[in-house]
Structure formats: structure tokens, C-alpha cells
Amino acid sequence: MIIYAPNIHTGGGMVLLQALIDAWPSDEQCIAFIDDRIRGKVDLPAVWAVQYCSPSIIGRLKAERALKKLSGQNETVFCFHNLxxxxxxxxxxxxxxxxxxxxxxxxxxxxxxxxxxxxxMERSIAYLFRKRIDLYLVQTPTMRRALRTWYKGDISPRIEIAPFIDPDHLSASSPGLSAKQWDFIYVSDGTAHKNHKRLFAAWKLLAEEGLRPSLAVTLPARDDALVAHMKAIKAEHNLDIVNLGHVEHGAILDNYHKAGALIFASYAESFGIPLLEAKTAELPIIAAELDFVRDVCEPSQTFDPFSERSIARAVKRHLALPTDIVNPLAPSDFIKFLRNV
Incomplete structure (x- = not known):
């Protein structure tokens, strides 16, 4: 087997690659193309013949040529880099x-x-060369439906749902008597679909009602523009938001026990590992009412991820606070209202 995994060096992809590395049989040899940015940071199996790939256009082209040369008629090429x-x-x-x-x-x-x-560019590559794929593996029914819609053409691709994750990855230390530090935690980087700006706007709406629940986020240094936005809206409206920055995995799991709930503002995920982590930690989950969420968990409250007011209302419901629900008048009372308006 050839494992082809250039550009896998962080995030959920790295979590899954690490799981494969840890579980790999000690007697099964393979060739592995690995991103150069994890060189020296991960202990790779001794039975892997490793070729490191530079994260540049030239580096990727060299890796593609090497893959072409090493592949054989009876070989399985496992493209773990999505393309x-x-x-x-x-x-x-x-x-x-x-x-x-x-x-x-x-x-x-x-x-x-x-x-x-x-x-x-990657979307173009994925689509133009999609018919080279003999089998797609995805993590959820939602991704399978989306892939079938995207693929087009007269022939549907072979798609199997095959999620995996190391059970130890979901295991946190015992919560013990840890005091809660935050009402909510959102474990995520700052990519656009993670929806942080709308989450912060929801916190602003809550503040306008005199409500300031505490929120911890985990935005790394590379999301400096989003962090600056968070600091500005926090200062202007006196919001109770703290950025923990990049947090190592073990500490993230422990932090779940310091929060009252996971709030997951994302509007698109292929899997949503924090949802699984929070479920294992028996933490209430407030998330978007979308298929990918219910593929992996049963949230305690849901919201429209494209409405900050909907997010704010879900927060209030979780905190058992009254929401602004309209109570219609009886017709006779409405007539009285008209007389006195």
C-alpha cells in the first residue's frame, strides 16, 4: 500500500493520520508520502518507507512524479489528502x-x-480528475449525499461511509470536582465556516439584554485578524470572552470539564471531532440544526447558524432564561388595543 498524505499536518486531518500511525501493524510495510511540516514531530512506524513532501507547488509536483513512478498495477494508493x-x-x-x-x-x-x-485550485483538481478514483471513503451520510450531488455525470462513484477515530483521543481525565470556569467553550480554529463572527455577534445581542455568559474559544495565532475582531467587540460591549489560543489535545479534553457546554457554531463539517469529544465527556452540546450535527450526536439545543439571534436564543434556552416569544391577543383584546393605541 502507498499512503499519500501531503498537506496533512494540522487539524482534524492530522488527528486521523496520527490514529493511523499509532494503529499501524508492525509487520505491514508501506510507502508513505508525509508532509514535511511534521518531520521530527511524529514517530512514524519503522515499517514505513517515508518520503517527505515539501508544502510548495514544486514539492507537490515532485511528490506526484514519485507517486507515479512507485505505483504498480497491483498496488493500492490511499489518497488521504482528499484529492x-x-x-x-x-x-x-x-x-x-x-x-x-x-x-x-x-x-x-x-x-x-x-x-x-x-x-x-484544489476544487478544480478534485473535479477534473475525479474519475481516477476507484473508491471514495467518507465519514458521514451527509458527506456521501454531498459527494454524489457534486460528482455529477452518468455514473455514480462508489462511496463507502467509513469513519474512524482513536478511542483514546476521546478520553479525557476524570472530571472530579473541577470548578466550572466558563459557561461555554468552542473548540475550533478560525476558518470561515467555523462562524466565529456570528457567534460573537450573538454574544453582543445577549449583552444588549444585560446577559454576559462566559465563553472560551481556541483561536490560534494564525487567526490574528479574527482575534483582533474578537478583542474589539469584547471591549466595546464588555463581553465575557477569553481566547485560550492553540491548546494541545490533552488540555482541550480537560477543558471540556471546565465548561458548562460546548457551543459549536460551525455551519459545515465533514465529521466534527469536537462534537464527538464533547459527547464522550457528557457535555451538553448547542449546535446548528444541520444534518452533519445529527450524524454524530444529539444536541441539547440547536439554532440557525446564519442567525446570531437564533444562536443567542439557543444560549438563553440552555441557561433556562426566558426568550422573547410573541403571545397573540384575543380578537376582543386586539380591538381594545386599536381603540387606545
Whole structure:
């Protein structure tokens, strides 16, 4: 087998790659193309013949040429980087699709700058060479439906639902008597579909009602523009929001026990690992009323992720606070209202 995993170096993709590394049989050899940015940071199996891929256009082209040369008629090529090979390779091609951006679940108008350019290029590669894939593996029924819609053509691709995660990844230390530090925690980076700005706008609406629930977020340093936005709206409206920055996995799991609930503002996910983590930690989940959420958990409250008011109302329901529900008048009372208005 050849594992082809360039550009997998962070986030959920890295969590899953680490799970494969840890579970790999000690007697099963393979060739592995690994992103150079994790060189020296991960202990790779001794039975892997590793080729590191530079995260540049030239580096990726070199990796593609090496993949073409090493592939064989009876070989299985496992494309873990979400894309088909750019160059024609021999053997059975399996693509593990766990990036929803590549099949258009996040509109391009929600992206910007270099990220938008890169995603549009990758979408083109994914679509132009999609028929090279013999088998797609996805994590949820929602992703399978989206992939079928995106694929088009007369022939539907073979798609199997095959989620996996290391059970130890979901295991946190015992909550013990840990005091709650925050009402809510949102574990996520700051990519556009994670919806932080609308979440912060919901906190602003709550503050306008005199409500200031505490919220912890985990925005890394690379999301400096979003962090600056958070600080500005926090200062202007005296919001109780703290950014924990990048948090290592073990500490994230412990932090779940310091929060009253997970609030998950994202409007598109291929899997949603924090939902699984929170479910394992028996933490209440407030999330979007979308299929990908209910693929993996039963949230305690849901909202429209495109409405900050809907998010604010879900927060109030979770906190058992009254919401602004309209109570219609009886016709006779309405007539009295008209007389006195």
C-alpha cells in the first residue's frame, strides 16, 4: 500500500493520520508520502518507507512524479489528502474525503485571499480528475449525499461511509470536582465556516439584554485578524470572552470539564471531532440544526447558524432564561388595543 498524505499536518486531518500511525501493524510495510511540516514531530512506524513532501507547488509536483513512478498495477494508493492524483498512476485508487471545502459545501464567497485561491485550485483538481478514483471513503451520510450531488455525470462513484477515530483521543481525565470556569467553550480554529463572527455577534445581542455568559474559544495565532475582531467587540460591549489560543489535545479534553457546554457554531463539517469529544465527556452540546450535527450526536439545543439571534436564543434556552416569544391577543383584546393605541 502507498499512503499519500501531503498537506496533512494540522487539524482534524492530522488527528486521523496520527490514529493511523499509532494503529499501524508492525509487520505491514508501506510507502508513505508525509508532509514535511511534521518531520521530527511524529514517530512514524519503522515499517514505513517515508518520503517527505515539501508544502510548495514544486514539492507537490515532485511528490506526484514519485507517486507515479512507485505505483504498480497491483498496488493500492490511499489518497488521504482528499484529492485524486494529478498524474496518472497505476493500481487501485482510494480517496478518503474529509475536506468539505473541496466539494463546495462552503461557498467560495466565504473564503478570501490565498486560502480562496488554494481551495479553488484544489476544487478544480478534485473535479477534473475525479474519475481516477476507484473508491471514495467518507465519514458521514451527509458527506456521501454531498459527494454524489457534486460528482455529477452518468455514473455514480462508489462511496463507502467509513469513519474512524482513536478511542483514546476521546478520553479525557476524570472530571472530579473541577470548578466550572466558563459557561461555554468552542473548540475550533478560525476558518470561515467555523462562524466565529456570528457567534460573537450573538454574544453582543445577549449583552444588549444585560446577559454576559462566559465563553472560551481556541483561536490560534494564525487567526490574528479574527482575534483582533474578537478583542474589539469584547471591549466595546464588555463581553465575557477569553481566547485560550492553540491548546494541545490533552488540555482541550480537560477543558471540556471546565465548561458548562460546548457551543459549536460551525455551519459545515465533514465529521466534527469536537462534537464527538464533547459527547464522550457528557457535555451538553448547542449546535446548528444541520444534518452533519445529527450524524454524530444529539444536541441539547440547536439554532440557525446564519442567525446570531437564533444562536443567542439557543444560549438563553440552555441557561433556562426566558426568550422573547410573541403571545397573540384575543380578537376582543386586539380591538381594545386599536381603540387606545
Amino acid at each position: 485524486p492524483p494529478v498524474l496518472q498512476v497505476r493500481g487501485k485508487i482510494i480517496c478518503y474525503l474529509h475536506n468539505l471545502n473541496l466539494i463546495g459545501l462552503v461557498p467560495s464567497s466565504h473564503l478570501s485571499g490565498w486560502i480562496k485561491f488554494r481551495i479553488l
